[in-house]
Amino acid sequence: GVAEDDVRTACEPEALKRAFLDHLLYTQGKTLEIASHNDIYLAVAYTVRDRLLRRWSHTSSRHKRHGTRTVAYLSAEFLIGPSLGNNLLNLDITDALRETLARLGIDLDELVRREVEPGLGNGGLGRLAACFMDSLATGEIPAIGYGIYYEYGIFFQTVVDGWQVENTDKWLRFGNPWAIHHPEWGVEVKLGGYTEHYTDDVGRFRVRWVPEKTVWGTPFDTPVAGYKVSTVNTLRLWRAEATEEFDFSVFNRGDYLGAVNKKVTSENLTKVLYPNDESHQGKELRLEQQYFFVACALRDMLRILEHRGLPVTEFPRAFAVQLNDTHPAIGVAELMRLLIDEYLVPWEQAWEATRATFAYTNHTLLPEALERWPLELFKSVLPRHLEIIYEINRRFLNEARIRFFGDESRVFRLSLIDESGERYVRMAHLACVGSHAINGVAELHSTLIKEQLLPDFYAMWPEKFDSVTNGVTPRRWVVLSNPGLAALATEALGDEHWIRDWPRIAGLEKHADDAAFIERWQRVKHTNKRSLAALIRDETGVVVNPDSLFDVLVKRIHEYKRQHLAVLHIVTRYHRLKTQRATDMVPRTFIFGGKAAPGYVRAKLMIKLITAVADVVNSDPEVRDLLKVVFLPNFSVSKGQCIYPAAELSEQISLAGKEASGTGNMKFAMNGALTIGTMDGANIEICQEVGAENFFAFGMSADEAQRLLRSGYYPRDLYRDDAELRAAIDLIRGGFFSRGDAGLFEPLTNDLLNEDRYMLLADYASYVECQDRVDAAYRDARQWSRMAVLNCARSGRFSSDRSIAEYARRMWHTSALPDTGHG
Ligand code: 26M
DSSP, X not given: OGGGOOTTTOOSHHHHXXXXXXXXXXXXXXXXXXXXXXXHHHHHHHHHHHHHHHHHHHHHHHHHHHXXXXXXXXXXXXXXXXXXXXHHHHHTOHHHHHHHHHHTTOOXXXXXXXXXXXXXXXXXXXXXXXXXXXXXXXXXXXXXXXXXXXXXXSOEEEEETTEEEEEOOOTTTTOOTXXXXXXXXXXXXXXXXXXXXXXXXXXXXXXXXXXXXXXXXXXXXXXXXXXXXXXXXXXXXEEEEEOHHHHHHHHHTTOHHHHHHHHHHHHHTTTBXXXXXXXXXXXXXXXXXXXXXXXXXXXXXXXXXXXXXXXXGGHHHHEEEEEESSTTTTHHHHHHHIIIIITOOOHHHHHHHHHHHEEEEOOOOOGGGSOEEEHHHHHHHOHHHHHHHHHHHHHXXXXXXXXXXXXXXXXXXXOSXXXXXXXXXXXXXXXXXXXXXXXXXXXXXXXXIIIIISHHHHHHOGGGEEEOOOOBOHIIIIIITOHHHHHHHHHHHSSSGGGTSGGGGGGGGGGTTOHHHHHHHHHHHHHHHHHHHHHHHHHHOOOOOTTSEEEEEESOOOTTTTHHHHHHHHHHHHHXXXXXXXXXXXXXXXXXXXXXXXXXXXXXXXXXXXXXXHHHHHTOGGGTTSEEEEEOSSOOHHHHHHHGGGOSEEEEOOOTTTOSOOSHHHHHHHTTOEEEEOSOTTHHHHHHHHXXXXXXXXXXXXXXXXXXXXXXXXXXXXXXXXXXXXXXXXXXXXXXXXXXXXXXXXXXXXXXXXXXXXXXXXXXXXHHHHHHHHHHHHHSHHHHHHHHHHHHHTOGGGBHHHHHHHHIIIIIOOOOOOOOSOO
16 A cells, blocks of 8 residues: 555655645645644644545455455444544654654644544543554454544543532534544434334235434544554444434424424434443433444444445354443344344344354443343333344243253343343343353453353353453553653664564563663653653642652542542551651652542542642641642543653552453553552453562452451451551541541541441551552662563563454454555
C-alpha cells in the first residue's frame, strides 16, 4: 500500500506541507494568517486521516479478497483517548510532520497536547477495548470494533469545595476529524411492540415482530492503524436518528411538532454514556442502547457477508464475535432471530452457527454489576427476543436435566431466567449458553468464575472456560506517554523492535546494575515528575516537591478499590508526624484521581474525604514537605499519559477477589513504578513476573478474606485493638478534617466499624507495615531504581499484543493477514 502513495498521501515533508495547507484552505476555509488553533488542528488531523484512508482502502480490499475470518469486537465502550499522537506514531510520520509544521511556525507537540479526547467509556473495560483495537491492527488481524457513538461521553469532573461536580462532555463541539459518517450503510432497528405467529403462503410457521417504533442507525467509522504496518482496521460506532418513514407517517397526519418530538426521542438513544460501572440498574434506555448497537453490528456483518458473495450459513466462518462483558449479550438472541425469522434457517442449524460465532469475556464478579433485566421491561422492549430466549432456555434446561439427572435445584440455578423473586433475564447466563468460549481477564479471576460465579456452567462445559490475562498497548502507554523512557530503551536495546515485541524489554534487565544506565533512568523519571508537578500546580494550585516519592492511586472511585484505605494510611502518617517527631519519614506526595458514578453517594464522599484530608495536611506547617496530598480532577486517558510515567509507587489495594484484573497496574509497571498491592487480579501475575522481592505485597489472599468473612468478621474488634487504626478513624469521625462536622464522614466510618464489606480494617495493619518497608526501600535511591528497572524489564507479559494473540489462537481461530505487497 505504502508504495502506491500518491501526491495526496505521500509522507515527505513537501507533500505533508501541501496537504496541510490544502486542508486548511479547502476544508477549513482559512489561510494560515486567520486560522484558529482548532482550524490548524483539524487541517493537520485531515492530513493524517488521508494517509490512514489510503492504507485503509487497501486493507479492506485485501480482507475481501482473502475472505479470512474477521474479528467483531462488540463493546458498549471504546475509550480510545486522543488520536493525533497515536496515529502519527503508528504511521511513523511524527518527525516529518513536526519539521514541516515547525517551518510554518506551528508546534505539533502543542497540537497533540491540547487535543480533546472522546470519553466514550467509563474506565478499565472501555480502555481495554481500545488497547485491543491497537493490538489487533498491529498484529494485522482483520477486525472491526462495534460500539456506540455517544454524543455525550463520560462526564467532565471538576472539584468544588472538595466535592465532585459533573459537567457535560460535549466532545463533538469542535468537530471530530477522525470519523467518517456513512449514512449509506444505515440500518433500521425495531423496538417494542408485539409478535404475531402465522403460517405463510407456503405453509411454514413464521413469526412477525410488529414493533412499536423503529430507529435508524448510521455508522461513524474511525480508522485504527497498526504500528508501522500497512493494516488499518475499523472502529465502527453507531448513532441513532429518526427513521424517515416514521417521520413521513406522522407528517402526513399533519402533526409536525409530534413528528419533531419523536425524532428527538429517537436521537436520545445514543445521546449519553451511562456513567456507572460495576453497578447495574435496569434502565430501559440502557437496554435499548445495548440492543441498538448490537442489532446494527449484526446487520452490518450480514451486509459484508453478502457483499463478499457468501451465504448466511457462512456467518461463523466469516466472523468471530467477541462480547465485551454482557452489555452486547443480546446479540446471541438477535443472531438467532435473524437466522430463524428472516433467513428461515432451521433452529438447530442456527443455534450451532450462533455458538460457533460468539465468545464471552466476563469482567466482574461483583453481584451488583451482573446484568439482569426485569422480565416485563425486557418484554416491552424486545418481545421477540424474549420468546427466543425462552426457547433457548427450554432446550438448554432439558439438556441440563439429562446431564444432572434428578438435580432440579441445579437446573433452577442454571436457568436463563432468575425466578427466585421478581423474574429477570440473566444476561451472563445467556452469554454463556450462546458462546463457545468464556474467559476471565486474569488467572485468579478466571478461577473464581469457574468456582464461584458460574460453577454449574463449569460443571456442564469445563472445556468452554478459559483465561486471558489483560494487557495494555506499549505504544500509547510507553512510547507516546514516556518518550524519555522510550529513547533510553531503544538506545539500550540497540533497536526499536521492543515497540512491537514488548517482551524484548527484558533486555533492560542486564542494565539494572549499570550505574550510568541507572542515572539516566533516574533523570527520565525526574523529568516526568517535574512535568506532572507542573500539571498539578496548574490544575489544583498545589505545589509538590518533585524530589518526594510520587505515590499514585488513580482509577474509578469504588468501595471495593478501597481508596479510603489509602486515606487511613495517610492519616496514620499525619498522626505520627503530629504525635511523635517522626522526622525520618520519607517525603511523599500522594496523588489521587478518578471519577465516582454520579449516583454513588459513598464514592463521592470518598472524594470529599481525600480532598478534606488534603486541605488539612497540605496547610499544616508542621508537616512541611513530608506529606502532600492531591486530588487531580478529571482523570482520563490524557491525564493517565501524564501520570503513569511520573509514578514511583503504584497503589493497587482492592480487597483480594474483587478486582477482576486491573490494567492501570500494568501501565505503572511498564513505566517503572513499583507496586504496593494485594494479591488480587493481575497484581498476582505482576508479582510473579517481577519477583516478590521487587513488589510490595500486603493483605489477605482471596481465600483468607473469604474464610474470615465466613467465620465471622468483626471490624470493631480490630478498631479496639489497634491504637494507630483507632487514632486514624477517630480523627476522621471526630470531625478533624471537616471543621468539626463529626457527622460528615459517618456513613464511611460507621460502615467501617460495623460492616466493612471490603475488609479495610483487616488489611490495615499489614498495609501500613508494608508502607513502612516502602519508605525504607526508597531511602536507597540506587536500589529503588534497580527495582524499578526490573519491574519494567519484566513486564513483557502485559502487552495487549500478547492478550490478542491468545484470543486469536484460542477463541477466534484466526491469524494475521499481513500485507505482503504482492496482492
Ligand atoms: C453496566 C450497565 C449499565 C451501565 C454501565 C454498565 C457498566 C459499564 C462499564 C458496567 C461495567 C463497566 O465496566 C466495568 C469495568 O471496567 N470492569 C473492569 O474491567 C477491566 C478490564 O477487564 C478490569 O481490568 C477491571 O478489573 C474491571 O473492574
